[in-house]
Amino acid sequence: MEENIILQIKSKLNDLSKAEKKIGEYILLHSVETVNYNTNELAQKAGVSPATIVRFCRSIGLSGFSQLKIRLYADASGVDEDLYTDITPNEDVSLIAEKLALRFNQSISQTANHLNKTRIEEVTKLLDSCPTIYVYGIGASHVVAEDFTQKFSRIGKTVVNMLDHHLLSSSLINAGEQSLFIAISNSGETNEIIKLTQIAKQRKLHTIGISQYENSTLAKLVDYPIIHHGGEAVMLRSAATTSLISQLFTIDMLYYAYVNKNSKKIMNMLKESKISIQTFFHKENS
Incomplete structure (x- = not known):
């Protein structure tokens, strides 16, 4: 790509x-x-x-x-x-759409080209063996943590996702053996993220960090750093845009790599849950 x-x-x-x-x-x-x-x-x-x-x-x-x-x-x-300039005030909506599409496509291309595929394989095996997964992100990264929770919970993984970092720290301290903590931070320098990761390390949990920068504090701290690309520092910094797209793409890569390794089991699980949910809500609404 x-x-x-x-x-x-x-x-x-x-x-x-x-x-x-x-x-x-x-x-x-x-x-x-x-x-x-x-x-x-x-x-x-x-x-x-x-x-x-x-x-x-x-x-x-x-x-x-x-x-x-x-x-x-x-x-x-x-x-x-x-199209290659930053978004400026009073621009036509169609031009804004073209610029965003160009940058989103670029972010996905960069991340797809530069993701460490060996690391994705390693993390996929880890996700399969860990009984409980704790995931945390703040701000826009919380959206990514929610996406991870939604995807992996529906295929049978136990995922704990709390926005309150004090409450999550208590959970990490009491986490069982072989549990996993996933920290999500575009900069890799978010204070709450670093503190929670340090707690997880002290409790000997497996740790994964998803960040844009391989030299960030988070990337150096965790057992398995996953580095995405494509975040543009000058692009609409009033809100996360390209960095968020890159993070969500990274979660999708983890999800589909995991599903691919456990396809028969997961497909059966998804079929059964779909039938059960449809049956339950159909009865309730009839």
Whole structure:
């Protein structure tokens, strides 16, 4: 699943060196023109050395300048440049919809491409063996925790999800052996998340952290960090958007990987529960 190169550059901009960042900023302002430059011409335009161009391409995950030009031609040529700018006041609703769709697709592509598939397999086995799963997220991450709870509860897993972190800490302290704690935080630095994870670690629970940043406190603290991608720091920070989509996609990956490993058992369980619920409510409403 190929990512949009314009948004890929934007998402990695703050992780680049000073010289590489100059190239990225220049390309974002002159994406169409860059397609027609050679390495020396782009280096001169951006005020860097040709060697920095090569390093820049590798830093954003490309093999070289030729691949950069191909991706720029495919993603930038003939496309309204307004789509790549941040949402601003008084914009047409249709343009807002296009921008959000572009960024959501990019977030899902980045997460799908960069998720550690081996880690997903490891966590799937862990989910199967743990008798009780505790999950916590605050703010927008609580929506993700609710989604995890809804999905795994309906296939027979015992999931404890509390918004009150004091109450949850008491539950973690008294949790049984082999229980699992899943902490969800986009930044990986949320104070309540870190404290609860520390409690879970002290009680020798298995711990999973879902975050965007592999160097975050949460990712370093847990047994199994799951790193999603696609959150854009400048995009509508009055509310979680791309980061929320990436987190929900990650939960879906865990869910379907788990179902895939236990498909016969779970399919039978879902059929039986559907029939029971339909029968029960049909009788009540008749």
